[in-house]
Amino acid sequence: MSSLTSPSSSNAGGRRRLSLLALVTGLAGVAIMALTMTSSLAAFTASITNSINTAAAGTVIMQEQNAAGTVTCLSTDGTGNNVTSNTATCSTINKYGGSTTMVPGQTVSTTITIKNTGTASVAGFTLAPGTCTQSGNVTGSATDLCSKLGVVISQTAGGTTTTVSPASSTLASLATGGALTLAAPVAAGTTITYKFDVTLASSAGNTYQGLAASQPLVWTFTA
Structure with a gap:
């Protein structure tokens, strides 16, 4: 006697695979977003701008x-x-x-x-x-x-x-x-x-x- 897979079982398996893929994709997106936010927000910086830098020639008289x-x-x-x-x-x-x-x-x-x-x-x-x-x-x-x-x-x-x-x-x-x-x-x-x-x-x-x-x-x- 041959074993047959019912359509409902096949559809259920496909739905589980799609659900798992969606879950993995969603988790990956969250991870990437978290990394991006971490790299852009978690930084200490300091800077100085010298706005006046001049040179002048003296005179000999x-x-x-x-x-x-x-x-x-x-x-x-x-x-x-x-x-x-x-x-x-x-x-x-x-x-x-x-x-x-x-x-x-x-x-x-x-x-x-x-x-x-x-x-x-x-x-x-x-x-x-x-x-x-x-x-x-x-x-x-x-x-x-x-x-x-x-x-x-x-x-x-x-x-x-x-x-x-x-x-x-x-x-x-x-x-x-x-x-x-x-x-x-x-x-x-x-x-x-x-x-x-x-x-x-x-x-x-x-x-x-x-x-x-x-x-x-x-x-x-x-x-």
């Missing part, structure tokens, strides 16, 4: 004044008081005595100040003497006035005074000796005092009368 503070020259004078080239020529402060006419053995002293009026510190500071030239009517062999004018240059920085020119310097030897290294660093707002003692040699005879010497000096800040 040189100021020269006479001892009385009545005459001022700035490195920006040649460019309409801006730092386009920051190089100027000052013809109003004479370091070698100017109109003072010396006799043999006489010394003329001149004091000036150099100040960093910019906002940045200066790492290097030099003074470069140029070529000394003689003018006036030469009598006899008096063509070496630049060698007859001795010079001593001293600086006072931070209360300490030192000599920056080589020993036994003349205007002629300064011109060939290269740039002089001066006090550095020079912080913004710092003032340094310089004194120039110029002496006409005692050996200068009558043939040196009425002669004059001129020498350019170039001060340079390097940041």
Whole structure:
């Protein structure tokens, strides 16, 4: 005798399988939803936003004044008081005595100040003497006035005074000796005092009368 499965039994089994599948699918969905909610909700965070981050370039500006503070020259004078080239020529402060006419053995002293009026510190500071030239009517062999004018240059920085020119310097030897290294660093707002003692040699005879010497000096800040 063969065994037959009734339609009702077959349908019941199918319904059970469908119910089991629906249950499993439902549970899987709940699990995925739980994981998703856990990952999105269960997190601690912290952050900082820097809203202002800026950079700025400083300035290096040189100021020269006479001892009385009545005459001022700035490195920006040649460019309409801006730092386009920051190089100027000052013809109003004479370091070698100017109109003072010396006799043999006489010394003329001149004091000036150099100040960093910019906002940045200066790492290097030099003074470069140029070529000394003689003018006036030469009598006899008096063509070496630049060698007859001795010079001593001293600086006072931070209360300490030192000599920056080589020993036994003349205007002629300064011109060939290269740039002089001066006090550095020079912080913004710092003032340094310089004194120039110029002496006409005692050996200068009558043939040196009425002669004059001129020498350019170039001060340079390097940041």
